Amino acid sequence: MKMDFYKRVAYVCGQIPYGTVATYGQIALLCGKPRNARQVGYALNRRTPWTVPAHRVVNAQGHLSGAGSFETSGSQQEQLEAEGITVEEGQNVSLKKFGWHHTLETALELHQYFLDANI
DNA sequence: ATACTGACTAATC
DNA sequence: TGATTAGCCAGTA
Numbered sequence: 822m823k824m825d826f827y828k829r830v831a832y833v834c835g836q837i838p839y840g841t842v843a844t845y846g847q848i849a850l851l852c853g854k855p856r857n858a859r860q861v862g863y864a865l866n867r868r869t870p871w872t873v874p875a876h877r878v879v880n881a882q883g884h885l886s887g888a889g890s891f892e893t894s895g896s897q898q899e900q901l902e903a904e905g906i907t908v909e910e911g912q913n914v915s916l917k918k919f920g921w922h923h924t925l926e927t928a929l930e931l932h933q934y935f936l937d938a939n940i
Numbered sequence: 941a942t943a944c945t946g947a948c949t950a951a952t953c
Numbered sequence: 954t955g956a957t958t959a960g961c962c963a964g965t966a
Contacts, residue, residue, distance in 0.1 A: 826963080827963095844948090844949095845947070845948055845949085846948070846949065846950095849948085854962090856948095856949090856960090856961055856962070857948090857961080857962065857963080858948040858949065858961080859946060859947085859948045859949090859961065859962070859963085860946095860948090860961095860962065860963055860964085861947080861948080862946070862947035862948065863945095863946065863947080863962095863963070863964070864947095864963095865947060866946090866947055868964090875947080878947075879947090880947075880948065880949085881948075881949060881950085882949095885947090886947050886948080887947035888947085889947080890947050891947095897947095
């Protein structure tokens with residue numbers, strides 16, 4: 822099995838529903854690598870197509886840690902707010918309200934996709 | 941091979 | 954609460 826982590830990251834990010842956010846650890850988990858949260862950040866930063874909705878990925882605290890990595894600090898926040906996501910003071914998002922609450926079934930579907938696509 | 945670097949996290953204090 | 958620490962692991966040099 823191939824296990825192209827970066828392609829998986831790109832795909833999983835693309836599956837984050839509009840109007841919700843996911844955490845790095847969550848993406849890593851869904852990619853089949855639960856301890857690769859940092860690599861997710863690295864992937865989003867430079868190893869992934871710019872077409873993926875990377876603005877929907879925040880850290881485990883709901884903080885927009887990637888803000889500094891977007892073209893302008895604040896562009897991530899703008900994109901989130903454009904989806905109806907409330908960004909509070911200190912560039913924080915409530916995971917309780919906007920977090921992606923994926924199901925086990927979702928994880929299984931993703932896994933199956935990876936097998937089929939051989940990535 | 942070795943060392944260092946992170947869009948990270950969970951545990952501890 | 955907030956700050957520190959210690960694991961984490963694929964890239965990069």
